[in-house]
Amino acid sequence: MDLPRLQDGGVDLQVFGVVTRVPHSRNYDANRGDTDVLPTLFIASWRSPATWFSLKERALVQANELRSLTGTSPLSLVLRREDLSIAGPKGLLALEGMHALEGRAEALGELYSAGFRMMGLTHHFDNEAAGSAHGDKKYGLTEFGRTLVPEMEALGITIDLAHASPAAIRDTLALVTKPVVVSHVGVQGTCPGPRNLSDEQLRDIARNGGVIGIGYWKAAVCDPSVEGIVTAILYAISIAGVDHVGLGSDFDGNVAAPFDATGLPMLTESLLEAGLSMEDVSKIIGGNVKRVLAANLPL
Ligand SMILES: [Zn+2]
Structure with missing residues (x-):
């Protein structure tokens, strides 16, 4: 990055x-x-x-x-x-x-x-x-x-x-x-691990109005590929709802990602191919995070 x-x-x-x-x-x-x-x-x-x-x-x-x-x-x-x-x-x-x-x-x-x-x-x-x-x-x-x-x-x-x-x-x-963020994380439903969120935690974050940023690395998604990341995003949406999921790259976080920042359009394309509407994809790739930041940032 x-x-x-x-x-x-x-x-x-x-x-x-x-x-x-x-x-x-x-x-x-x-x-x-x-x-x-x-x-x-x-x-x-x-x-x-x-x-x-x-x-x-x-x-x-x-x-x-x-x-x-x-x-x-x-x-x-x-x-x-x-x-x-x-x-x-x-x-x-x-x-x-x-x-x-x-x-x-x-x-x-x-x-x-x-x-x-x-x-x-x-x-x-x-x-x-x-x-x-x-x-x-x-x-x-x-x-x-x-x-x-x-x-x-x-x-x-x-x-x-x-x-x-x-x-x-x-x-x-x-x-x-x-509203809070869980800025870079995975979900237990597709990848068990000590820091990945359970279904109950996903619902709790949704109730708070916050956003869960899905990471791209192996311990976050188990399958660190575009498909693996999309699978985790779709799972998080199925539990927390489309208003509470975002991207949590952890680029340069001392972990390997399957693409660098130039590869992000592959995620957008795969989310559209998975059947999400343009409106929902725009929430996932930034709209939800922007909403939470706007609710917190000073005027
Ligand atoms: Zn970290």
Whole structure:
């Protein structure tokens, strides 16, 4: 995924997920949060010493890097609701895991000011805010997490339940007043796995008015091909309804996808061939996500 390929693929909006901590021997089943491979990467890529050991600084520096690109390229950043209508390719900054706050509620405002407009509660390990689907305890929303959820909603940050534990998904859905996303995920109905959504969770997200973004990689869809992705999308539609399913590429998410951003028209074509109407396909390939972002973004 890069800007020329986004343009070739006709992509209007790409969410850029920022990662701030990755445990050693990361796996899908159970990780502890006390190791971290990123210091080596941040040192080797000549980022400032402030980023070597501060998760928040890592988030801020990556946000600044994307923001500086918007000044020198056709890419623009979505910060307010009206920005969704800007012509040309757009990016939205997202955070993978509230551990980037380093346990400080005040950091939420700093990250918002840096441009973050979507935040996942967890990534590959349990953190101060919530348990992860890949954590060693997989607990629900913590007291700290419970204070963050209304603050995120008040600021205009879309809450992302991708990577969250089943308990954290349940606790968050009981607390939110706005629609959420599960930005990149699979469904148990076509591909069992620790982070893929059950039918009951699909119905819960639909009831919330949110969107489930179907990923393209093997652990999300089991069959990582255009057909496999379409099968998962059709299954999610059959349970959650056509207003609650979208695309969850995870391009450049350290996973292999069957096509790059230029291949997205193959998905559109296959969804039409599967019998979906043009109107329904347009909901799946962006309309639903746009609706949820519009409901959350600040004016
Ligand atoms: Zn992720």
